Amino acid sequence: MEILAFGVQADEKPLIEKVFSGLHDVRCLDVFLTEDTARIAAGHEIVSTSVNADLGEGVLRTLAAGGTKLIAQRSTGFNNIDLDVAERLGLTVARVSYYSPYSVAEFAWTLAMAVNRRIVRASNRTRDFDFRLDGLMGRDLRGRTVGVLGTGKIGEAFTRIAHGFGMRLLGWDLAENPACLELGMQYVEKERLLAESDLVSLHVPLLPATRHLLDAAALRTMRDDAILVNSSRGGLVDTDALVAELRAGRFTGVGLDVYEAEAGLFFVDRSLEVVEDDILARLVTFPNVVVTSHQAYYTVDAVGQIIGTTVQNVLDYTEGRHSENVLVPAAS
Structure with a gap:
């Protein structure tokens, strides 16, 4: 066969x-x-x-x-x-x-650190032998608050890394994970998590109930200087609303390994074509946004x-x- x-x-x-x-x-x-x-x-x-x-x-x-x-x-x-x-x-x-939940959790942290410490911009500069530090200032994560939306196997692995950084841990899920509680995680309502977190990472499945979990109202609840990471499913975030917030100058950084309209785009070479997706084209122009092609599991x-x-x-x-x-x- x-x-x-x-x-x-x-x-x-x-x-x-x-x-x-x-x-x-x-x-x-x-x-x-x-x-x-x-x-x-x-x-x-x-x-x-x-x-x-x-x-x-x-x-x-x-x-x-x-x-x-x-x-x-x-x-x-x-x-x-x-x-x-x-x-x-x-x-x-x-x-x-x-x-392996570590593949996705570790990559989520890669995105978080890349946007926090401006790694892509710094790398592009040094390729041109521009070694200035202007615009590359990041923040220590120790002592800051991380919000984990979804604390299953991947969310737990992400939380363990956050604990290693010495961060305050907030979680949101239908059921509390005992392993995360042992690490000191406090489970709170989604609105409070978004309002208090310096870094928000998504680790929930895409279901009818979770589609656009971060809609326009939820994104507005987040801190202006927050970092948002999505390595789960693109449909969890209302991308139109996210672009609007970015255009308004909000968020220190956004790391996206997934995109809600990625089908037919990701995993193939479109470099010689005109990409007709205006939202994705706009997303990749923001200097504080890193987009990768659904590779967290890879x-x-x-x-x-x-x-x-x-x-x-x-x-x-x-x-x-x-x-x-x-x-x-x-x-x-």
């Missing part, structure tokens, strides 16, 4: 081929699964997808018509999948429930775990087993 894997990055391909070796044949494609590419999957019972795949009704119907039975998504998030439609079509859907450790779990999901499917990774079980 040949498995068709969409949206495979060059660094991922040898890892995928190595892990699948001796188990199943795997064909890796660098194109993403969309309505235009879904027909390629015809005749493949198992399809593996990336986080930016389009798995809406149209694509799912094309996959089902082509004989696909299992969709094995190589990510934790699944907001791109219409699970109700998948169930109606008899498609089994599995994801990766867990991978470490050898995390990607290795993601691929390993994907292989296990495939084996569970072919051998009739069920696991916590299954979002839509096989039709009975």
